[in-house]
Amino acid sequence: MTDKRVLALLFVAVLVAVAVVLVIGLTGPDESIVSPTEDVDSAADTTNGKVQSPPLSARISKLPQARSIQSIARGREEELPSSYNSHDTRAKGPSEAVPDDDEKPESIKEWEAETHYPKNGEFGFYTSRSDDQLRQLAEGGDPIAQKEWGSRLALGKERIEEGVDWLIEAASHGSQYALGELIVLHQLDGPTRDPMAVKAWAQVSYMLGNWQIAFTVPTLYDEPGSLEDRALVGALSAVFYEELNRRHLERTGEPLSPLLRPGYREMLDHYFLYGTD
DSSP: OHHHHHHHHHHHHHHHHHHHHHHHHHHOSOTTSOOTTSOGGGGOEEETTEEEOOOHHHHHHHSGGGGGHHHHHHHHOOOOOSOOOTTOOTTSOGGGOOOOGGGSOHHHHHHHHHTTOOOTTHHHHHHTSOHHHHHHHHHTTOHHHHHHHHHIIIIISOOHHHHHHHHHHHHTTTOHHHHHHHHHHHHSSSTTOOHHHHHHHHHHHHHTTOTTHHHHSTTTTSOOSSHHHHHHHHHHHHHHHHHHHHHHHHHHSSOOOOOOOTTHHHHHHHHHHHTTO
16 A cells, blocks of 8 residues: 555656646746847837837847846956047046147048048037037937937936937947947946946947057957956947947948048058067
């Protein structure tokens, strides 16, 4: 009798285990969590029957890796330079001010115009606009206005997500001016500080032709502290570039193309003659 009871109990235990497995298989995992291999676009909202991609900030926040960005940054205990943007004078002294357009080579002037830096006098025009005026210019597709409106929202009005989205919209025009602001925004102390995003946006700037970004972001090519850091920066820069290219394709029908900053030939000539001295 004892053996029969043991066998009966074992049989019941097996039935219970099978039932539990079947229940888990039918209900599936928690759908609110996006797996690392799942396409983030699958979580897009639908409006009027059309799939609409969520904002980049929302897409990034759904990635499991993104939840560890701040903890990784805090654990690294690294000090970043006071300013990463060679065109931004807010964190520079008078002796470090950006030269006037008249002092720049023509090739640099042309490159800056094509990558949507404001010319002399234009900066004051945009910064002196009211909120409504600047927003209307941004909505009209002006990349410089989009950058200034994004900066005003993110830094002045603490509407960070909306401001970052406008900066990304400007960058999708190929605006190195906006990319520089995204780098600075993530370098500043406060809720937007993120050393990994600094390096990721700097890599995007480099991919779009600003080879000189290594001089203005000295830590860009520093060896990160772990494989996780390297993977994270690479993944972030890929997602950032993908979003810029997606917006550019939707707007123009053409992929986003890099525009090389002038001066690289002279730098290579110097290297071939003198090496790295």
